[in-house]
Amino acid sequence: MKSMLIGGIILIISLMAGTYFVxxxxxxxxxxxxxxxxxxxxxxxxxxxxxxxxxxxQIKNDTASGELAxxxxxxIGEYRNDVPMGWALAYIGxxxxxxxxxxxxxxxNTFSQIGQWNEETLEYNAKFEAKWKNPxxxxxxxxxxxxxLVQCAPCHGVDAEGIDGKAQDLTKRILKTSVIHVINxxxxxxKTAFPxxxxxxxxxxxxxxxEVATYVAGGFKGEAPVAFGVCAGCHGMDGKGxxxxxxNIREYDTAIIKSVLTDGKKSNIGTMPSFKGRLNxxxxxxxxxxxxxxGE
Ligand code: HEC
Ligand code: HEC
Numbered sequence: 001m002k003s004m005l006i007g008g009i010i011l012i013i014s015l016m017a018g019t020y021f022v023x024x025x026x027x028x029x030x031x032x033x034x035x036x037x038x039x040x041x042x043x044x045x046x047x048x049x050x051x052x053x054x055x056x057x058q059i060k061n062d063t064a065s066g067e068l069a070x071x072x073x074x075x076i077g078e079y080r081n082d083v084p085m086g087w088a089l090a091y092i093g094x095x096x097x098x099x100x101x102x103x104x105x106x107x108x109n110t111f112s113q114i115g116q117w118n119e120e121t122l123e124y125n126a127k128f129e130a131k132w133k134n135p136x137x138x139x140x141x142x143x144x145x146x147x148x149l150v151q152c153a154p155c156h157g158v159d160a161e162g163i164d165g166k167a168q169d170l171t172k173r174i175l176k177t178s179v180i181h182v183i184n185x186x187x188x189x190x191k192t193a194f195p196x197x198x199x200x201x202x203x204x205x206x207x208x209x210x211e212v213a214t215y216v217a218g219g220f221k222g223e224a225p226v227a228f229g230v231c232a233g234c235h236g237m238d239g240k241g242x243x244x245x246x247x248n249i250r251e252y253d254t255a256i257i258k259s260v261l262t263d264g265k266k267s268n269i270g271t272m273p274s275f276k277g278r279l280n281x282x283x284x285x286x287x288x289x290x291x292x293x294x295g296e
Pocket of ligand 2: 174178182183187188189190191197198199202203212216228230231232233234235245246247249267
């Protein structure tokens with residue numbers, strides 16, 4: 001016992017010395033929290049060593065006492081002890097806590113990454129709306145340009161001319177080949193804004209088709225060909241379209257830009273992806289303002 005105690009004290013002193021050697025600076029600093037931490041560390045060392053000595057001593061010297069249970073397992077007996085109170089309370093407490101955690105704690109308190117993302121997005125969107133409530137035309141156009149360079153330029157090109165026909169040339173409203181394509185095949189891409197679509201084959205005479213296509217793609221210059229009357233029923237004599245009936249085929253107005261961004265478009269040039277849910281109202285208006293500025 002005596003030698004163990006001496007050994008223990010030597011151990012305590014060497015552990016404390018080691019701690020002081022590694023983190024002794026903390027004593028010198030005038031932050032009392034550091035000092036408290038060091039005192040705590042020393043106490044933990046001392047208490048641990050003494051508790052270990054106590055148990056080692058008990059293992060060495062204790063004699064068995066108490067009533068043995070009847071059963072024997074290969075000659076090894078077991079004492080009939082009552083469950084210690086602390087242990088029993090901890091056991092019941094753990095079950096109660098587990099129930100609470102399973103049915104109340106976890107479901108109501110868990111951190112959700114998606115939840116946080118949604119919350120932050122809503123917050124950000126509200127800020128965005130507040131900041132750009134009434135943007136000037138210049139602001140919208142500038143915002144549209146930066147959006148365009150990031151989202152649209154990969155297909156439409158930085159100059160918006162469509163990278164040699166890979167996407168629509170946005171500096172003009174429409175190509176002659178596209179007008180001919182839509183007259184022959186009809187179109188039903190913009191299901192949200194123009195649910196009726198455009199029926200095919202309203203003109204079949206090649207000369208009439210050519211005249212109408214030249215007129216539309218040429219930007220409505222000069223006298224309208226007679227055959228355009230068929231088209232005017234929906235698109236209007238000026239080609240500027242009608243809400244719910246037909247889009248503007250004369251210039252890029254906000255409605256046609258919103259339609260192509262909402263539904264995407266698949267036609268003779270290729271496929272324009274839908275940007276639904278990826279841009280807000282202000283951003284769509286900004287893109288429209290920028291695309292309109294290209295034709296000016
Ligand atoms: C993946 C390539 C791609 C991206 C990205 C893309 N577009 Fe397009 N876009 C196309 C293609 C291809 C067409 C031609 C569709 C057709 O008429 O066949 C097109 C057509 C259009 C049209 C003409 C629609 C019509 O009816 O005449 C507009 C306007 C347009 N895009 C705007 C945009 C805007 C604005 C963006 C960025 C937010 C964008 N595009 C991003 C490929 C793309
Ligand atoms: C019944 C109404 C209606 C008539 C008549 C009509 N259109 Fe359309 N047109 C539409 C609708 C709706 C769209 C939008 C199609 C879509 O959703 O993709 C459209 C789209 C277009 C487009 C745009 C296609 C594109 O690629 O961006 C052109 C060009 C066009 N029409 C030309 C004509 C011409 C030329 C005529 C006359 C021969 C005509 N339309 C007659 C309803 C009509």
